[in-house]
Amino acid sequence: MALTDLEPVSRQSTAEFIADRLRDAIMKGALEPGTQLGEADLAAHFQVSRGPLREAMQRLVSEGILHSIRHRGIFVTELTLDDVVDVYRSRSVIERGALEMIFDDGPREDVYRALEAPVIAMKAAAERGDAAAVSDADQLFHQVLVESASSPRLVRAARTLLIETRMCLGALQTTYEDIREQAQEHDELREAIRTGTREEVQELLAEHLDDAVQRLRADQRTLSS
Numbered sequence: 001m002a003l004t005d006l007e008p009v010s011r012q013s014t015a016e017f018i019a020d021r022l023r024d025a026i027m028k029g030a031l032e033p034g035t036q037l038g039e040a041d042l043a044a045h046f047q048v049s050r051g052p053l054r055e056a057m058q059r060l061v062s063e064g065i066l067h068s069i070r071h072r073g074i075f076v077t078e079l080t081l082d083d084v085v086d087v088y089r090s091r092s093v094i095e096r097g098a099l100e101m102i103f104d105d106g107p108r109e110d111v112y113r114a115l116e117a118p119v120i121a122m123k124a125a126a127e128r129g130d131a132a133a134v135s136d137a138d139q140l141f142h143q144v145l146v147e148s149a150s151s152p153r154l155v156r157a158a159r160t161l162l163i164e165t166r167m168c169l170g171a172l173q174t175t176y177e178d179i180r181e182q183a184q185e186h187d188e189l190r191e192a193i194r195t196g197t198r199e200e201v202q203e204l205l206a207e208h209l210d211d212a213v214q215r216l217r218a219d220q221r222t223l224s225s
Contacts, residue, residue: 018056022056026076037074064164090157116190118138121133137183175212189205
C-alpha cells in the first residue's frame with residue numbers, strides 16, 4: 001500500500017459532533033428517557049442538514065442510547081429495572097477489569113493522583129448540598145478509573161454504560177440520602193487503590209456497585225408505590 005492510499009486524519013465530523021452533543025444532553029438529563037427526537041427541530045437547532053443528523057442518531061441507536069420505533073420515530077431509551085441491573089453488572093465487569101490492568105501495569109500512585117480532582121469536586125458539591133454536581137463528579141471518578149487502565153476498548157464500552165447509569169438515576173440524581181456518604185465511599189476507594197491489595201480493592205468496588213443496584217431498586221419501588 002502506498003502512502004497516497006491512506007486517507008489523511010480528519011477533524012471530528014459533523015455527525016460525530018452531533019452524536020457527542022446528544023450523548024451529553026442525555027447524560028445530563030436535558031433529554032429524558034422516552035423523549036422523541038424530532039429531525040426537523042434538531043436539524044434547525046444544530047443548523048445542519050438531515051443527513052449528518054440521521055447518521056448521528058443511528059450511531060446512538062447502535063449504542064442502545066436511542067431506539068427507533070417504525071412509523072413513529074426515534075426516542076431516548078427508557079430503562080427497566082432489569083436494564084439497571086444489567087448496566088451495573090456490566091460496569092462491574094469493566095471496572096474490575098480496569099483495576100486488573102492497573103494492578104498489573106502500575107504505578108497505582110498515578111491513578112491515585114488522577115482520581116484526586118473528582119473526589120475533591122464530589123466532597124465540595126456534597127458540602128453545599130448539590131446532588132447533581134455530586135453525580136457529575138461520581139461519573140468522572142469512574143471514567144478516570146477506566147481511562148487509567150489505558151485501554152481504548154474499555155473506555156468505549158464504559159462510556160455508554162456511564163450514560164446509561166445517569167439514565168437509570170433520572171430525576172433522582174443520586175440514590176444516597178446523605179450525599180456526603182457518596183463522596184466518602186469514593187474517597188475510600190481511591191485510598192484503597194493506592195494502599196490496598198488487589199483483592200481488597202476489587203471487593204470494595206464490587207460492593208460499591210452492588211450497593212448502587214440495591215439503592216436503585218429501593219428507590220424505584222418507592223416511586224412506583
